[in-house]
Amino acid sequence: MSESINPRVSLFVTCLADLMRPSVAFASIRLLEQAGCIVDVPLQQTCCGQPGYNSGEYEATIPIARQTIELFEHAEYVVAPSGSCAGMICHHYPKLLDGEWRERALALAEKTFELTSFLVDVVKLESAPAVSTDLPPITYHDSCAGLREMGVKDQPRQLLKTLCDVEINEMQQSDVCCGFGGTFCAKMPDISEKMVDDKLRNAGNSGATLLTGGDLGCLLNIAGRARRQGLELEVRHVAEILSGDLYSPAIGEGD
Amino acid sequence: MEQHSQHFKENAARALADASAVAQRDILALFTPLMREAAVSEFGDFAALRDHVKKMRQHTLDNLDYYLARFELEATNNGNRIHYAETAEDMNSIVLDICQQHGARKVAKGKSMVTEETGLNDFLQRGGMEVLETDLGEYIVQQAGETPSHIVGPALHKTQQQIREQFLENHDLGERDLESIGDLVGEARTVLRDHFLEADVGIIGSNALIAENGYSMLVTNEGNGDLCANLPSVLIICTTLDRVLPRAEDATAIQRLLVRSATGQPQTCYTSFYSGPRRAQDADGPLETHIVLLDGQRTDILASDYSEMLRCIRCGSCLNHCPIFAATGGHSYGWVYPGPMGSVLTPLLTSLEASEALPNACTSCGRCEEVCPSAIPLPDMLRDLRHEQSVQKITPASWRNGLRLHAWIATRPRLYQALTGIGISLMHRLGGKKGGFSKLPLASGWTSKRDFPAPQGETFMRQYRRRSQSNER
Numbered sequence: 001m002s003e004s005i006n007p008r009v010s011l012f013v014t015c016l017a018d019l020m021r022p023s024v025a026f027a028s029i030r031l032l033e034q035a036g037c038i039v040d041v042p043l044q045q046t047c048c049g050q051p052g053y054n055s056g057e058y059e060a061t062i063p064i065a066r067q068t069i070e071l072f073e074h075a076e077y078v079v080a081p082s083g084s085c086a087g088m089i090c091h092h093y094p095k096l097l098d099g100e101w102r103e104r105a106l107a108l109a110e111k112t113f114e115l116t117s118f119l120v121d122v123v124k125l126e127s128a129p130a131v132s133t134d135l136p137p138i139t140y141h142d143s144c145a146g147l148r149e150m151g152v153k154d155q156p157r158q159l160l161k162t163l164c165d166v167e168i169n170e171m172q173q174s175d176v177c178c179g180f181g182g183t184f185c186a187k188m189p190d191i192s193e194k195m196v197d198d199k200l201r202n203a204g205n206s207g208a209t210l211l212t213g214g215d216l217g218c219l220l221n222i223a224g225r226a227r228r229q230g231l232e233l234e235v236r237h238v239a240e241i242l243s244g245d246l247y248s249p250a251i252g253e254g255d
Numbered sequence: 256m257e258q259h260s261q262h263f264k265e266n267a268a269r270a271l272a273d274a275s276a277v278a279q280r281d282i283l284a285l286f287t288p289l290m291r292e293a294a295v296s297e298f299g300d301f302a303a304l305r306d307h308v309k310k311m312r313q314h315t316l317d318n319l320d321y322y323l324a325r326f327e328l329e330a331t332n333n334g335n336r337i338h339y340a341e342t343a344e345d346m347n348s349i350v351l352d353i354c355q356q357h358g359a360r361k362v363a364k365g366k367s368m369v370t371e372e373t374g375l376n377d378f379l380q381r382g383g384m385e386v387l388e389t390d391l392g393e394y395i396v397q398q399a400g401e402t403p404s405h406i407v408g409p410a411l412h413k414t415q416q417q418i419r420e421q422f423l424e425n426h427d428l429g430e431r432d433l434e435s436i437g438d439l440v441g442e443a444r445t446v447l448r449d450h451f452l453e454a455d456v457g458i459i460g461s462n463a464l465i466a467e468n469g470y471s472m473l474v475t476n477e478g479n480g481d482l483c484a485n486l487p488s489v490l491i492i493c494t495t496l497d498r499v500l501p502r503a504e505d506a507t508a509i510q511r512l513l514v515r516s517a518t519g520q521p522q523t524c525y526t527s528f529y530s531g532p533r534r535a536q537d538a539d540g541p542l543e544t545h546i547v548l549l550d551g552q553r554t555d556i557l558a559s560d561y562s563e564m565l566r567c568i569r570c571g572s573c574l575n576h577c578p579i580f581a582a583t584g585g586h587s588y589g590w591v592y593p594g595p596m597g598s599v600l601t602p603l604l605t606s607l608e609a610s611e612a613l614p615n616a617c618t619s620c621g622r623c624e625e626v627c628p629s630a631i632p633l634p635d636m637l638r639d640l641r642h643e644q645s646v647q648k649i650t651p652a653s654w655r656n657g658l659r660l661h662a663w664i665a666t667r668p669r670l671y672q673a674l675t676g677i678g679i680s681l682m683h684r685l686g687g688k689k690g691g692f693s694k695l696p697l698a699s700g701w702t703s704k705r706d707f708p709a710p711q712g713e714t715f716m717r718q719y720r721r722r723s724q725s726n727e728r
C-alpha cells in the first residue's frame with residue numbers, strides 16, 4: 001500500500017449490484033478492506049443515470065448526476081464495481097453539466113475509480129487471504145466502457161493472477177462489445193442477439209467454463225443468453241471471484 | 256440516392272438471415288482490425304500524427320472561407336475551372352452541362368462517395384450519357400445494379416464466386432474459367448480498358464484539396480482514377496468543400512493516416528496530385544479540367560454541434576471496427592454512408608426522422624472513436640442525435656416516459672429504495688429457484704432473445720441497512 005494512513009473509500013454500489021447481485025457489492029467491500037481501506041456506503045445512492053443518459057434523456061439525467069455529486073463529492077475516493085458507472089461519473093457528468101456543477105463533476109471525476117483499477121493502480125493490493133485455487137478454466141470479457149473509458153485491461157487479469165493464481169484463457173475478440181448496450185439490447189434485439197452469440201462462441205472456443213468481467217450489465221446479458229441457449233457457462237463478476245465467493249449461485253443459476 | 260434507413264431493423268434482420276453473408280462479414284470483422292493494428296503499430300507515433308491532423312483539420316474548418324478562397328485562386332491560376340454547387344441537384348446539373356457542352360456520350364468514373372450521395376450516375380444516364388464505374392468494386396456493384404456496402408470496399412459484400420458468375424453472365428467473352436481472383440481482375444481490366452480509351456469525360460473524387468498550390472489529391476490502389484483523369488480530354492473532379500487543407504504536407508499527413516486506417520497498407524499503390532489541364536510542355540493529360548465543390552449541407556454542419564464530423568477522411572475504419580456494422584452489413588443502413596460515420600452523417604444530410612433507427616444502432620462501445628484517425632467523438636454524437644430525437648419527440652413516447660419515470664424515481668432515494676426493495680424481493684421469490692425468467696412484463700425486448708436472470712435475493716441496500724443497524728446495536 002502506498003500510503004500509511006488508511007484510504008477512505010465511498011462505495012458506489014451501482015444499481016445493478018444493488019438490485020440484481022448484492023454479492024458483488026459485498027465482495028467489493030471485502031476486497032477494499034483487505035487492501036486496507038476504510039469503506040463506507042452512502043445510503044442515499046440509487047443509480048448513476050446511464051439508462052436515460054445513453055438514450056439521450058439528458059434533461060432527466062441532470063438531477064441524478066447532481067444528486068450523485070452531492071452525495072459523493074466529500075469522499076476521499078469513490079469506487080464502483082463497474083467500468084461503465086465509473087465512466088459515467090468520470091467522463092459523462094462533466095459533459096452533461098455546466099458551470100459550477102461541471103467543476104464539481106470534474107472534481108468528483110478526479111477521485112472516482114473502477115474497482116479493479118483502484119485496487120491495482122491506487123492501493124496496490126498484492127495479496128489477500130488465499131482463495132480457492134481450483135477454479136475452472138476462466139475467460140475474461142473486457143466490457144467496453146471499462147476498457148475504453150477507464151483503461152481497465154490488465155488490472156483484473158493481474159489480480160486474478162496474484163490473488164487466485166489463475167491465468168485467463170483469453171478468448172478471441174475479448175474486447176468486442178457483447179451486444180448489451182443498455183436499452184440497445186431491447187431496441188435492436190436481433191443485432192444484439194448476434195453480438196452476444198459471437199461472444200458466447202468465442203468464450204466457448206477458449207475452453208473456459210467460467211466467464212467473468214467487471215460490469216454486471218454485460219454479465220447479465222451474457223448469462224441470460226447462455227441460459228436461453230442451454231449453455232454450460234458459469235458467469236460471475238470478477239469481484240466475487242477475487243474475494244473467494246464462488247459458492248453462491250452464478251448469475252442466472254437457480255438457488 | 257434513395258433512402259431506406261427507415262427500415263434499418265428489417266434490413267438488418269434480413270441481412271442476419273443470410274448465413275453465408277454473415278460468415279463473410281464475420282471474417283472481415285476479424286481481419287480488418289488486425290490489419291489496421293499491424294500497420295498502426297509499425298508506424299511509430301501514430302497517436303501524435305493523429306493529434307496533429309485533428310488540429311490541422313479543425314483549424315482549416317474554422318477558417319474554411321480563407322482556405323477555400325486560396326484554393327480557388329491557386330486552382331484557377333493552374334487553369335482549372337471552379338464551380339460551387341449548393342445542392343446535390345446543382346452538382347449533377349453542372350456536371351451534365353459540362354458533358355453536354357463537349358458533346359460527350361461516354362463517361363469514365365473513378366470512385367466517389369459524393370457522387371453516390373448526389374445520384375450522379377442516374378442523372379447523367381437520364382441525360383443520355385453512358386457512365387461506367389472503373390474502380391473494380393464500384394464496377395462490380397454498378398453491373399449488379401446495387402449500391403456500395405462499404406465506403407472503401409464497395410463490393411466487400413460479394414463473394415468471389417458471386418463475382419465470377421456475374422462476370423460470366425455479363426461479359427460476352429466466350430468460354431473461360433475465371434477461377435482465380437487474378438482472372439477476375441484481368442477480365443475487368445480488359446473490359447474497362449476500351450472504355451477508358453473511348454470516354455469523352457473522366458470524373459473522379461478527391462481526398463484532399465490543397466490551398467497553397469491548388470492541387471487535388473487522390474489515393475487509390477488500382478490506378479483507375481489516373482486513367483479517368485488523364486485519358487479523356489475533359490476531367491471533372493467532384494468533391495465537397497470541406498476537403499480543403501492548407502498545405503501539401505497536410506495532404507500527405509492525411510494520406511499517412513488514411514491508408515493505414517483504411518486498408519492497413521503503409522502506402523496505397525497510387526497517390527496522385529492533379530494540378531490542372533495539360534500544359535504546352537506536357538505529353539498528355541486532359542485539355543480541360545473542372546472542379547465541382549458541393550456544399551450539400553456541409554456549411555450547416557459546420558455551424559452545428561456536429562462540426563467535428565467534417566474532419567472525417569472517409570477511411571472506413573469505424574465501419575471495420577463497429578460490431579453492429581459487422582452484424583448488419585452496410586446495405587442495412589439504407590443510404591450512402593453506413594456504420595458509425597454514416598449513422599451520424601445520414602441524419603445530418605437527410606433527416607432525423609428518416610434515419611430514426613441509425614443513431615440508436617449503437618451500444619456506445621467506443622471502438623469507432625478509439626480507431627478514428629480524425630479522433631471524431633462518434634459515440635457522443637450518436638447520443639446527442641438520440642437526445643435530439645427525444646426533444647423532437649421522434650423517440651417513441653413509451654421509451655421517453657419510461658426513462659423519465661426511472662430518472663424521476665432515482666432522484667427520490669427513499670421512494671426508489673422502497674419500490675426496488677419490494678419489487679426485487681418479489682422477483683426473487685418468483686424466479687430465484689429457477690434462476691431466471693423467460694418472459695417478463697415490460698421487458699419483452701430483453702426476453703425475446705435471452706432470459707432475465709433472477710435477482711439474487713433482497714437488494715443490497717436492504718441487507719446493508721439491516722447489517723449496519725444490528726452493528727450499531
Ligand code: SF4
Nearest residue numbers: 567568570571573627
Ligand atoms: S469517422 Fe473516422 S474512422 Fe470513420 S470513416 Fe471518418 S475518419 Fe474514418
